[in-house]
Amino acid sequence: MWNTIYNWLDERLGFNELYTNLLDRPEPKTTWWNTLGSASMFLFIMQGLTGIFLTVYYTPSPDHAYDSIQYIMEGVAFGWLIRGIHHWGATLMVILVFVHMLRVFFTASFKFPRELTWLIGIGLFLTTLGMGFTGYLLPWNQKAYWATTVGTQIAGTVPFLGEFILKALRGGPELSALTLQRFFSAHIWIIPALLAGLMGVHLYLIIKHGESHFPTKED
Amino acid sequence: MNDETKQKINKRYERELDKGERFWPDTIFRDLIMSLGIFLLLILLASFVGIPVEPKADPSDTSYIPRPEWYFLFLFKFLALYGQLPLIGKIEWLATVLVPGVAIGILTLLPFIEKSPNRYYSKRILPISIMTIMVTGIVMLTLMSEVPTVAEDGSTLLGTLQTIVGIFIPVIAYVLFAFFKSNTRLMIWTTSLAALSMIIISGTVLALAPEKKAEETEVATTLVDQIFAGQDLYSIHCTECHGDDGSIAVIQGVEGLEGEKITPINSRDVLYTITDSAMAEVIAYGRPSSGMTPFGKTYGGELSKSEIDYIVVFMRYMWDDRFEVPQEALKPLFPPLAAGEVPSYDVHIQPIVKRYCISCHRAGKENNNYLMTTYEEILTTGDQAANNVIAGDEGSYLLQVIQEHAIMNPEKPGEELIGVMPPNRALKPNVVDVFFRWVMNGMPRTAVEAGALSTTPAATPTP
Ligand code: HEM
Numbered sequence: 001m002w003n004t005i006y007n008w009l010d011e012r013l014g015f016n017e018l019y020t021n022l023l024d025r026p027e028p029k030t031t032w033w034n035t036l037g038s039a040s041m042f043l044f045i046m047q048g049l050t051g052i053f054l055t056v057y058y059t060p061s062p063d064h065a066y067d068s069i070q071y072i073m074e075g076v077a078f079g080w081l082i083r084g085i086h087h088w089g090a091t092l093m094v095i096l097v098f099v100h101m102l103r104v105f106f107t108a109s110f111k112f113p114r115e116l117t118w119l120i121g122i123g124l125f126l127t128t129l130g131m132g133f134t135g136y137l138l139p140w141n142q143k144a145y146w147a148t149t150v151g152t153q154i155a156g157t158v159p160f161l162g163e164f165i166l167k168a169l170r171g172g173p174e175l176s177a178l179t180l181q182r183f184f185s186a187h188i189w190i191i192p193a194l195l196a197g198l199m200g201v202h203l204y205l206i207i208k209h210g211e212s213h214f215p216t217k218e219d
Numbered sequence: 220m221n222d223e224t225k226q227k228i229n230k231r232y233e234r235e236l237d238k239g240e241r242f243w244p245d246t247i248f249r250d251l252i253m254s255l256g257i258f259l260l261l262i263l264l265a266s267f268v269g270i271p272v273e274p275k276a277d278p279s280d281t282s283y284i285p286r287p288e289w290y291f292l293f294l295f296k297f298l299a300l301y302g303q304l305p306l307i308g309k310i311e312w313l314a315t316v317l318v319p320g321v322a323i324g325i326l327t328l329l330p331f332i333e334k335s336p337n338r339y340y341s342k343r344i345l346p347i348s349i350m351t352i353m354v355t356g357i358v359m360l361t362l363m364s365e366v367p368t369v370a371e372d373g374s375t376l377l378g379t380l381q382t383i384v385g386i387f388i389p390v391i392a393y394v395l396f397a398f399f400k401s402n403t404r405l406m407i408w409t410t411s412l413a414a415l416s417m418i419i420i421s422g423t424v425l426a427l428a429p430e431k432k433a434e435e436t437e438v439a440t441t442l443v444d445q446i447f448a449g450q451d452l453y454s455i456h457c458t459e460c461h462g463d464d465g466s467i468a469v470i471q472g473v474e475g476l477e478g479e480k481i482t483p484i485n486s487r488d489v490l491y492t493i494t495d496s497a498m499a500e501v502i503a504y505g506r507p508s509s510g511m512t513p514f515g516k517t518y519g520g521e522l523s524k525s526e527i528d529y530i531v532v533f534m535r536y537m538w539d540d541r542f543e544v545p546q547e548a549l550k551p552l553f554p555p556l557a558a559g560e561v562p563s564y565d566v567h568i569q570p571i572v573k574r575y576c577i578s579c580h581r582a583g584k585e586n587n588n589y590l591m592t593t594y595e596e597i598l599t600t601g602d603q604a605a606n607n608v609i610a611g612d613e614g615s616y617l618l619q620v621i622q623e624h625a626i627m628n629p630e631k632p633g634e635e636l637i638g639v640m641p642p643n644r645a646l647k648p649n650v651v652d653v654f655f656r657w658v659m660n661g662m663p664r665t666a667v668e669a670g671a672l673s674t675t676p677a678a679t680p681t682p
Contacts, residue, residue: 023243028235030246035253042254046261063496066275073270074440084265092257094290105329105350108338112220112228115330122327129290136288145276146285150295157315175278211246213235215338 028213065140279517449533563669
């Protein structure tokens with residue numbers, strides 16, 4: 001019975017091909033340093049899952065954002081755990097992505113034929129920072145408010161364009177409800193979509209080229 | 220890169236694959252363990268470290284020291300140090316845009332800048348050295364981000380040391396790299412010495428850094444806490460004019476407002492017609508035309524946005540008949556005392572002090588250095604520490620001043636040493652009675668100790 005179903009599906013979906021292409025691949029000897037990328041991906045998935053849960057209760061308006069977070073922490077069963085995971089996940093993700101990048105740099109894994117993988121990786125690094133930057137404002141507490149104030153101020157020092165960038169980020173000259181709306185939509189739609197897309201290309205390239213071996217005196 | 224090199228690289232990789240492993244199950248197994256470990260770590264962090272509670276955003280609170288997210292702290296520190304440099308320090312965008320922009324640009328284009336096919340570490344000594352210094356700098360600046368560049372006494376030693384770590388050593392190292400880049404041994408020496416001195420100087424800075432003042436912001440998270448917080452704030456700031464329960468219709472005993480007729484703020488007239496946000500606005504802005512001063516920081520008062528919100532919550536739940544008060548919020552400030560019963564610090568004095576005294580008697584306020592936030596402080600601090608609280612002595616200054624007897628200065632007759640307490644309005648007799656019994660019976664701390672001192676059999680230690 002199961003066999004029949006499996007075979008029927010396999011004929012149409014091609015499990016076996018998937019298996020040989022994705023899983024049963026040869027790899028050079030790898031070490032714990034090679035787990036950093038997949039760990040970053042795992043964290044992204046965790047952030048997605050916990051983030052979706054948070055959006056159920058979170059309200060992106062200056063009047064209600066703070067209280068809705070308060071409610072998540074106090075009123076929702078295990079809300080504190082989910083938010084705690086999301087909070088620490090963000091911190092860990094930034095660290096892991098950074099260390100992963102350093103590992104790739106020190107082993108010179110960005111060289112032929114993996115130049116594009118590196119370029120996409122820089123995109124991933126910047127979007128991860130973007131996630132952190134936009135997410136930080138959402139609880140609308142003192143720390144968040146002032147961190148974003150100085151963050152956007154720094155962007156405002158760009159010569160000529162500064163004024164424009166500052167207003168585009170804040171949605172006006174000051175931090176306001178518009179800023180929160182903007183950051184929220186960037187945090188849950190725009191940047192995650194970018195990040196997921198980049199991640200797909202990143203993974204495709206890794207499967208295509210295989211992981212690089214650790215360099216020896218020969219290289 | 221020519222085809223020959225490319226082929227060589229591919230051949231070399233084939234050889235490594237031959238002595239390598241399978242993605243499934245070898246590689247993925249380690250990945251899964253790592254992810255599992257991270258998952259457990261997250262749960263531990265969420266459960267045992269948690270997320271620090273912060274007060275609500277308050278755009279008017281300009282005294283708040285803004286800090287970016289921790290992973291931008293190094294950049295923030297770098298900007299602060301750079302700003303102190305003579306001449307170029309004034310051109311802000313060099314540091315905010317150019318330096319980070321160039322760093323990210325180089326990082327992005329790295330595969331096209333470092334074009335040689337060599338991968339082994341000793342053949343890439345220049346890029347590795349540059350990166351090592353950069354990462355050391357980032358980590359050290361992050362660690363030192365809390366240390367001020369100018370100490371309170373005006374000394375700039377810490378700032379100078381930080382500039383050495385964050386700017387001078389890296390610049391010197393990078394200049395030396397330009398000369399040494401063909402000599403592997405010199406490069407390793409320069410890098411190690413530079414990195415090591417950065418770490419040592421940072422360590423010194425951290426060791427010399429003034430201890431960080433633990434700035435505690437009390438944040439009420441549950442409704443009951445918010446009601447209590449609101450009540451405390453209300454009793455400090457509003458009772459004077461509106462009375463304990465908001466029922467005052469004619470102000471008395473307030474300078475300049477004597478006899479002023481006002482609408483009782485616990486009446487439906489006020490509560491039903493003013494929405495929460497309008498109420499918060501009234502408190503923040505006051506009613507300057509009628510004599511109520513502004514309380515919001517935006518308008519020069521001392522209350523933050525969160526604090527004003529707590530007062531509104533308190534007013535709603537206590538006075539507005541459309542809201543139901545949680546039972547817990549209704550309990551009296553302290554359990555009433557039976558004849559002969561001795562009050563304790565934990566059960567009676569602490570809540571009273573919190574409601575009536577702490578607003579002034581805590582660090583950072585003018586109070587003759589008399590702090591009242593803990594049991595020990597009440598007994599041992601203050602300019603008159605020796606006379607403030609004396610077991611069994613009716614003349615204890617504390618008992619005198621709360622009974623409306625100011626203490627006169629023995630050296631300058633006619634001048635008050637300590638005014639009456641609390642300065643703006645007298646305590647209710649039952650509250651004075653609690654203080655009195657407490658001091659006369661030797662200031663017991665716990666309910667059990669107080670119970671042992673009580674003389675009535677009826678007096679049960681209140682839990
Ligand atoms: C699709 C995925 C995601 C969704 C739907 C999502 C959604 C949310 C929501 C609703 C909040 C507000 C609640 C709160 O403050 O705890 C939040 C906060 C936050 N998020 Fe995300 N998020 C996602 C991914 C990420 C990622 C990848 C990062 C990584 C850097 C991140 C970093 C943050 C940060 C730093 C906060 C502030 C946390 C705090 O202090 O409480 N998020 N997110």
